[in-house]
Amino acid sequence: MKPSPTRMLRRVLLYALLIGATLLAIAPLLWMTSTAFKPEGEIQQYPPHWIPQTPTLENFQYVLTKFAFGRWGLNSLLAALVSTALVLLLDSLAAYAFARLEFRGSQLLYAIVLSMLMVPIQVTIVPLYLEFAAVRLIDTLAAVLLPTTANVTGIFILRQFFRNIPREFEEAARIDGATPFQIWWRIMLPLSRPALMSVAIITFISSWNNFLWPLVVSYSDASRTLPVGIGQFFGGASGASGSAPQFGPVMAAALLATVPAIIVFLILQPYFVRGIAMSGLKG
Amino acid sequence: MTPSRKKSRGTLTPYLFVLPYLIAFTLFRFGPAIAGFLISLTNWNILGTPSIVGLKNYQLLLSDPQFRISLINTAYFMLLTAPPLVLLGLLLALLVDQQLHGRVIARTAIFMPYVVMSTVVGVIWLWVFNKESGILNYYLSLVGIRPIAWLTNTDTAMPGVSIATLWWTVGFNMIIFLAGLQDVPQELEDAARVDGANELAVFRHVTLPLLAPATFVVVMLTLINTFQVFDQIYVMTGGGPSLATLTIIQYLYNQAFESHVLGYGSAVAYIALAVLVALALIQRRVLPEGEA
Numbered sequence: 001m002k003p004s005p006t007r008m009l010r011r012v013l014l015y016a017l018l019i020g021a022t023l024l025a026i027a028p029l030l031w032m033t034s035t036a037f038k039p040e041g042e043i044q045q046y047p048p049h050w051i052p053q054t055p056t057l058e059n060f061q062y063v064l065t066k067f068a069f070g071r072w073g074l075n076s077l078l079a080a081l082v083s084t085a086l087v088l089l090l091d092s093l094a095a096y097a098f099a100r101l102e103f104r105g106s107q108l109l110y111a112i113v114l115s116m117l118m119v120p121i122q123v124t125i126v127p128l129y130l131e132f133a134a135v136r137l138i139d140t141l142a143a144v145l146l147p148t149t150a151n152v153t154g155i156f157i158l159r160q161f162f163r164n165i166p167r168e169f170e171e172a173a174r175i176d177g178a179t180p181f182q183i184w185w186r187i188m189l190p191l192s193r194p195a196l197m198s199v200a201i202i203t204f205i206s207s208w209n210n211f212l213w214p215l216v217v218s219y220s221d222a223s224r225t226l227p228v229g230i231g232q233f234f235g236g237a238s239g240a241s242g243s244a245p246q247f248g249p250v251m252a253a254a255l256l257a258t259v260p261a262i263i264v265f266l267i268l269q270p271y272f273v274r275g276i277a278m279s280g281l282k283g
Numbered sequence: 284m285t286p287s288r289k290k291s292r293g294t295l296t297p298y299l300f301v302l303p304y305l306i307a308f309t310l311f312r313f314g315p316a317i318a319g320f321l322i323s324l325t326n327w328n329i330l331g332t333p334s335i336v337g338l339k340n341y342q343l344l345l346s347d348p349q350f351r352i353s354l355i356n357t358a359y360f361m362l363l364t365a366p367p368l369v370l371l372g373l374l375l376a377l378l379v380d381q382q383l384h385g386r387v388i389a390r391t392a393i394f395m396p397y398v399v400m401s402t403v404v405g406v407i408w409l410w411v412f413n414k415e416s417g418i419l420n421y422y423l424s425l426v427g428i429r430p431i432a433w434l435t436n437t438d439t440a441m442p443g444v445s446i447a448t449l450w451w452t453v454g455f456n457m458i459i460f461l462a463g464l465q466d467v468p469q470e471l472e473d474a475a476r477v478d479g480a481n482e483l484a485v486f487r488h489v490t491l492p493l494l495a496p497a498t499f500v501v502v503m504l505t506l507i508n509t510f511q512v513f514d515q516i517y518v519m520t521g522g523g524p525s526l527a528t529l530t531i532i533q534y535l536y537n538q539a540f541e542s543h544v545l546g547y548g549s550a551v552a553y554i555a556l557a558v559l560v561a562l563a564l565i566q567r568r569v570l571p572e573g574e575a
Contacts, residue, residue, distance in 0.1 A: 017378055018385065022392045028450065029395070031418050032407050044416050086307075094304035103297035109305070116312050118559055122511050122532050123552040124315035126539050127322055131315065150312035155304070180296050209400040211514040212532070216540055227514070231402035235409070235518035247410045254403045265398040269391065272398075276455060277462030 029258070035251040036060070043248050059252035068221040069253065072229040079145040079214075079225060080207040086149045087203045088196060095158035096184045100170070110159075117152045125216050132217060143217040144225060148207050154199045157278050161195035162188055198275030201268060208261065226257045319556075323549035333546065340550035350551065352526050353534035356441065360530060361509045363445040368505050371449070372456025373498075377486075379457070380464050390461070394454035401451070405518025408447035409434065412519075434520050437527040444516050444528055451515070452508070456501045463497025464490070499570050506562050510555075531555050 030050065035043055037055045063069055097103070098110050121128070132143045169191065170183050178186070189196065211227045218224045224232075234250045265272060323340055327333040344350050379390045396404070411419050412433035420430045433443040467490055475485045491498075513532040516522065522529035522537070535555065539548025 011383075014378065014381055014383055018383055018389045021375060021378065022385075022389045025393045025396060025450070025454070028407050028411055029399070031411060035410065046416065046421070048416065048418055048421055090304040090307055094301045097297045097300035101297035101300065103294065106297070109301065112313065113308060116308070116316065118507075118563055119312070119316045119556060120507070120511055120559070122513065122535070123556045123559075124312070124319055125536075126545050126549045126552060127315035127318035128311065129539075130318075130322070130327075130545070131310070146307075147311040149307040150310070152312075180300070184300070205398065211401050211517075212536065215517075216536075227400045227402045230400070230406060231514070231518050234406050235402070235521070247413070247416075250406050251410060254406050257403050258399050261398045261400070262395065265395065266391070272394075273458055273462075276458045 032251045032254050032258070035247055036255040038248060040246060040248055059248040060256070062249045063253045063256065066249075067229065067233060067253075068224070069229065069256065071221050072224050072226045073257075075141060075144070075223060076208055076225040076227070079141055079148075079210075080204050082141075083145045083148040083207040084200050084203045086145075087151050087154050088200055090149055091151060091154035091158055091199060092189060092192070092196065093184065095155050096162055096180075096188055098155065099159045099162035100188075101180065113152060113155055116150075117156070121147060121213055125213060128213070129216055138217055139219045139223050140217075141223050144210075144214045144223055145207065147213060148203065148210065151203065154203065157199055157275075158192065158195055160278075161192050165191050194271075194274065195278065197268075197271045198278050201271050202275045205261075205272075230254065230257060316556075319549050319552055322546055323553050325546045327544075327546040327549070329543035329545070336546070340547050341554070343547070344550055344554065349526065349529065350534060353529045353531045356526075356528060357510060357512070357530045359441055360445060360448075360512055360528075361506070363442060364448050364509050364512075365505050367449055368453055368456055368509070369498075369501055371453050372501060373460050373494075375453065375457040376460035376464055380461060390457075394458055396451050397454045399451065401514030402518050404447055404451045405515040408443070408450075408515070409519050412443050412447075435524050437524055440520050440524060440527045444512075444519050447515055447519065448509070448512065456505065459501050459504075460494065460497050463494045467493045495570075499566075502570060503563065503566055506566065507559060510559060510562065531558075 034050055034052060036059055037057070038052045039054055039056045039058060042049070042053060098106060128147055129138075132138050137143045165188065169187050173183050173187055209227060210225070211231060214223075214225045214228045215231065218228050221229075230253055234253055324335055324337060325333040326336045326339075375393055379386045379393070383389075399407075411417055414420060414430050414432045414435070417433070419433070420428075424430065431439055433439050471493070472485050472489050475489050480488070511532055512530050513536065516528050516530060516533060517536075520528045522533045531551065532555065535548050535551040538551055539545050
């Protein structure tokens with residue numbers, strides 16, 4: 001049977017929308033990439049070209065030599081890795097207890113933990129700052145990453161996942177004399193790899209992108225992360241770019257900060273999607 | 284093993300499991316959330332010894348014109364971003380859920396901006412919106428629109444940062460809706476079609492009700508996140524021009540970390556928190572949570 005004209009029209013329309021949305025989504029990223037490889041003269045050229053006519057690496061050279069860009073990247077990576085490892089450890093331990101072990105006050109504790117879902121770090125930066133100032137940890141990576149360990153979403157996702165694991169697995173192990181720690185380590189964790197992976201990715205990305213708190217506690221390149229470095233030195237309202245920003249170096253910095261995240265995203269995409277769906281839809 | 288021995292061992296172990304997390308939680312989340320309120324009752328300054336001033340900070344806030352501007356601007360930003368974020372998120376999810384070639388590529392592309400860090404989003408759009416050489420004004424000039432000073436004009440600055448925000452986060456909502464759509468049984472939609480319902484009726488009476496849990500989550504996260512906007516605005520306009528994009532978190536940051544009035548800043552934070560809680564409560568009333 002031949003498709004009817006209205007069906008054909010509908011399909012054409014849907015494809016037009018699909019292509020349009022895709023182009024709008026990637027155009028700013030392509031424009032960033034294009035600008036990063038243009039010399040200053042070509043950037044101001046009118047009409048603009050999408051493909052650089054005299055491609056150059058001078059913008060990257062400028063960014064990498066004038067700023068401690070590598071150091072910011074390393075700080076970001078370290079903070080994100082340590083934060084992710086700590087969150088996985090602390091959250092999986094606590095979530096297992098909340099999901100499976102019976103103890104006095106467990107309901108109340110869990111309710112208190114969940115209540116903090118509505119309290120973002122934005123509204124606690126003042127007391128947090130005073131806390132880290134009191135122990136003289138301002139301008140250290142520890143200050144940047146430690147608050148991320150008090151994560152609520154991870155507890156929520158993992159508890160939900162643990163609860164859905166059939167009890168028979170644990171009971172068999174318990175009869176064989178396994179302790180709760182052995183059950184957590186040998187049974188619950190291996191069975192929960194997808195959930196752990198999702199928590200890891202959510203934590204890593206939110207730490208990697210974290211801005212306001214690191215902005216408050218980093219004063220120097222020793223603890224400055226990529227988002228903070230870019231925000232402070234390449235933004236419109238501040239920093240080295242001055243009143244007439246040179247967009248070549250700015251876009252080179254933006255590209256350098258973005259490429260690793262996009263590569264990781266493309267490789268781990270299924271986990272990203274599942275992680276977001278899990279944090280959103282309660283497993 | 285006797286039952287009693289097993290039980291006595293079982294009483295301490297669970298606490299060992301939760302203890303490490305609870306220490307972090309208390310030090311970095313719960314404690315600060317409580318301490319924030321106490322600090323808001325003082326005139327804490329970076330220098331000098333703080334003393335308790337009761338609710339004076341809150342009283343001052345009531346008559347603080349900049350605070351009022353920041354509240355109005357935040358509401359304006361939410362109005363400009365939240366409805367399109369939810370609606371476009373849903374429409375895009377429906378679009379990439381169709382049996383079309385290249386839908387996986389489209390889905391990946393639309394979500395991609397979300398993995399770009401907020402400050403990079405800010406600098407990218409600073410350049411896109413540039414008045415003289417920005418790509419947006421170039422394309423607008425092709426259809427006869429004169430160059431717009433997007434981020435340096437008080438009328439267009441907020442729409443500008445809103446467009447950037449929409450581009451950055453709409454893919455996130457799309458993914459949640461998409462996960463919700465995958466839970467909608469195909470048979471139900473087909474049954475409605477067999478009964479003669481048109482596509483719109485199927486969507487309205489079958490798909491949309493089954494999407495309630497996803498919608499609830501999307502609306503909640505969108506409200507929370509748009510209310511807390513800071514990063515991209517800090518980079519794109521710094522709250523300007525003439526306070527046109529000064530939002531509440533930016534005002535909190537300015538007070539606490541630029542003017543160094545920590546007690547006053549904490550009061551701003553607590554009002555922000557009260558608004559967040561109120562938003563959540565209102566949403567719970569208005570939107571059905573569905574069963575998730």
